[in-house]
Ligand SMILES: O=P(O)(O)OC[C@H]1O[C@H](OP(=O)(O)OP(=O)(O)O)[C@H](O)[C@@H]1O
């Protein structure tokens with residue numbers, strides 16, 4: 524393990540993630556078909572890597588948008604969403620798929636769904652690589668989920684601890700040393 528990390532245990536390998544991403548993309552391809560354009564809204568920074576891999580498995584015409592929100596310090600949500608970049612303004616009349624790395628308390632996705640409800644998108648769905656149903660504090664449900672996991676804090680494949688470890692190609696549980 525690099526970067527002076529405490530104890531970690533690999534939860535999903537690079538291959539696990541690759542295979543699961545293909546399966547989610549196949550479902551999305553089936554649901555949307557190949558005719559209509561899909562706007563893939565990647566929530567930065569966490570979903571950068573998953574979003575990039577997911578879109579390369581999509582078969583319909585896609586447009587990529589990004590948004591940057593931030594609410595975590597260390598392993599806990601501050602309870603406040605910091606909207607770092609403005610909401611995309613050109614979603615009216617389009618199918619929009621929000622791509623997240625993780626739904627934990629659900630605060631971030633709840634916030635985004637509320638904000639984007641005003642966007643006049645034809646449809647608004649959520650795809651999250653990870654979901655922690657036992658940690659939800661908001662009434663949210665992703666339409667596409669890669670893996671359902673426990674409440675443990677995880678890192679890697681875009682997921683960070685104070686900005687670090689996003690580059691790990693796998694997802695690992697973080698446990699105190
Ligand atoms: O369901 P929640 O409890 O809101 O947690 C999920 C959010 O937390 C992380 O974002 P973070 O604020 O850490 O910013 P980051 O994407 O830059 O890591 C993650 O990328 C999700 O957006």
Ligand code: HPA
Nearest residue numbers: 627675676677678682683
């Ligand atoms: O478990 C997590 N890991 C990394 N970032 C996160 N943001 C919410 N939950 C997590």
